[in-house]
Amino acid sequence: MLPALPMRAVFRAPRRALLRAVPIALAAMTLTACTDDPFSPYWDRGTYYLQYANNRPVPAIVSGGVGANSARLEVTRGTLTLRRDHSYQLLVEVREWSAGGQFYETTKAYAGRYENDDRALYLTYYDAHDYYSSVMVANWRNGRLEVVVPNVDGRQDVLCVFE
Numbered sequence: 187m188l189p190a191l192p193m194r195a196v197f198r199a200p201r202r203a204l205l206r207a208v209p210i211a212l213a214a215m216t217l218t219a220c221t222d223d224p225f226s227p228y229w230d231r232g233t234y235y236l237q238y239a240n241n242r243p244v245p246a247i248v249s250g251g252v253g254a255n256s257a258r259l260e261v262t263r264g265t266l267t268l269r270r271d272h273s274y275q276l277l278v279e280v281r282e283w284s285a286g287g288q289f290y291e292t293t294k295a296y297a298g299r300y301e302n303d304d305r306a307l308y309l310t311y312y313d314a315h316d317y318y319s320s321v322m323v324a325n326w327r328n329g330r331l332e333v334v335v336p337n338v339d340g341r342q343d344v345l346c347v348f349e
Contacts, residue, residue, distance in 0.1 A: 234331055234348035236264035236278065241345065245281075248344050257285045259339050266324070266331060266348045274300045274309055276322075278335055278346065294338055296322070309333070 239246040239261035250258035264278040276296040283289045296311045298319070307324040313336075324333035331348040338344045 231268040231270050233265050233267045236261070236266075236346055237330075237349045238347040239344050241347075248338065249342055250283075255285060255287045256283075258283045259342065261338065261344060261346075262291070264346060264348070266333070266346075268300065268307075272299050272301065274298065274307075276309065276333070276335065278338060278344070280338055282339060294335065296335070300324075307331070307333075313337070 236244050238244060240248050242248075244264070245260055245262045247258050247260050250256055260281045260283065262279045262281050264276070266277075267275045274297065278294045279291065280294060281289050281291045296309065298310045298312070300307050300309045302308070305326040307326075309322040309324060310319045311322065312319050320336070322333050322336065324331045329349065333346055333348070334343050335346050336343050
């Protein structure tokens with residue numbers, strides 16, 4: 187038969203273990219919550235690659251393209267690079283086909299600074315025809331950055347999804 191222990195001794199050991207476990211659990215939850223938030227100080231910036239253009243897998247035809255030799259605009263690839271100093275570079279490579287079947291390739295490039303607000307990025311840029319800066323808004327959704335890139339072919343905006 188075991189000796190009888192006072193009730194205080196029985197509950198003291200588990201209480202100490204619980205008091206130690208609570209701060210550790212809180213720290214673990216805080217760190218995982220910060221890494222899930224894409225624009226927290228713990229989130230690692232980097233390069234994202236274009237996966238979809240106007241909700242079609244890249245390479246994707248974004249305008250024209252009714253017949254085999256018809257004029258069309260195709261987005262072939264792209265990248266969005268975010269840096270810790272709040273600068274960015276966005277590149278979208280475009281192939282424009284003429285009605286005769288010939289094509290030429292160009293790269294639409296944007297660079298500048300960005301600011302973040304929760305799950306949105308505000309990318310500032312200067313257009314060749316403007317005196318003032320403009321802003322693109324990129325949204326973080328399910329591990330992807332979605333941004334409408336203006337004037338991909340000089341007149342058409344394209345929804346680009348980067349992963």
